[in-house]
Amino acid sequence: MALVDIIGDRWVEQGEDIGERYRVDIMEKYSASPGWLAKPESTEQVSAIMRAASEAGVPVTVIGGQSGTSGGAIPSDGGLALSLERMNQIVEIDTLSMMMTVEAGCILQLAQEAAEGEGAFLPVDLGARGSAMIGGVIGTNAGGNRVVRWGMMRDMVIGLEAVLADGTVVSSLTKMLKDNAGYHWKHLLVGSEGTLGIVTKAVLRLRPLPTTKQTALVAAKSFEDMITVMRRLERDLSGQLSSFELMWDDFYAAMTDAQLDQRPCPMPTGYGIYALVEAMGGSEALDTELFTGALTTLMEEGLVDDAVIAQSARERDALWAVREDLLPGIGKLKPFVSYDVSMAIADMPSFVTAARDALEKAYPGVTMLFYGHAGDGNLHATVSIGKLDETIKNGFNDAVFGAVRDVGGSISAEPGIGMDRMPWLSWTRSESELALMRSIKQAIDPAGILNPGKLLPAA
């Protein structure tokens, strides 16, 4: 392929010279030997590369920050790995329209900070903010901690520019919120894991930057009480509730115990269920009172059993650490398998019970920790029996995905299907849905060169 002619030899690597970051996924489950790595600097270069790849029939995998955990950004052996890391510019921040135009290789956290520098707010936020790129966040329709209020990446993508398999550039970098002129192809690309097109730029919806933040850890007797607490806070905080992170009691106990070297346990273990609650607003004078008042009422009514409200940024970070500083607690369970599945919020307890029963039956003594983003029905599970091979992993998958299927949920709420979950896609997608997905793929990428072997299993 004429890659060097298109982008210059400095930005092309071949074979063994290609760095590990582009060949091995962060879970170190998958690795590959791509033929080339290319780092273009413009949409025109991406287009020329795709024309050349298409003519040569070379498979192309676009790589973002490699923070996805399903092997979606692992290139094909002998294929082309495409990194947009040089396409990392903030093109424009328009604070009147409340939109930012950004290149796909920009790191999420840098986009957030650029928006904040202009008094605006890009609400999508996840633990991998320091490495995930805008293109990867769009490619996986990432959600994160604030979906309960502002929605997921799909809700923030207003305009999009992408390069198709044959090099065609499709561009609709619009800032219009409402546009009913025909099909919205952007929605096909959001969450398509690099299998339908390469996102090169996006227009993202911003919000006015909140100036206050209230954070609390709360405990309740039961899941039902805790969801009632969430609904009440959605109403009683006048729309300010921005995070509601659920933690089952065993997850809370395991995390706080493992973190004791670094910080004291903020609240006793032994309650039924815990949640990390955050509200963001704009009035120093009113917001603290509103938040404290709402939690006090919920305690008086017996819905909340205990609450710790952060009094400083340091205390807020310590509360968030219970949920986000996973390494000390979950690291101890290595080797483990992590799940991020979704379902109707009301179905979460029956899913957890069914998954626990199925796992315990197949693997007596298994450790299972459940936690997740309540707002979008997105639940994490970490499962460990102290050893791991393909048979055990498949057994875990059958138990967890079987319980998901039984409540009509989805086997992936986070990093997509990639390679990891492809064999189970049909468990929560019907034959007719899979056939429609295949028709779309065939229409847009007839030669199948965009990220082959990911997402869609062969018919």
Ligand SMILES: Cc1cc2nc3c(=O)[nH]c(=O)nc-3n(C[C@H](O)[C@H](O)[C@H](O)COP(=O)(O)OP(=O)(O)OC[C@H]3O[C@@H](n4cnc5c(N)ncnc54)[C@H](O)[C@@H]3O)c2cc1C
């Ligand atoms: C600590 C941690 C916390 C996380 N928390 C969350 C969370 O709360 N919510 C959540 O949803 N996810 C979460 N994730 C998963 C992951 O961070 C997201 O899926 C993220 O959006 C992936 O971005 P990335 O740039 O790393 O993409 P990569 O992992 O590099 O790629 C992911 C997929 O997107 C495709 N892709 C990459 N760039 C483009 C592009 N320009 N155009 C088209 N397709 C592209 C790739 O081909 C691949 O299929 C978390 C991961 C970690 C490690």
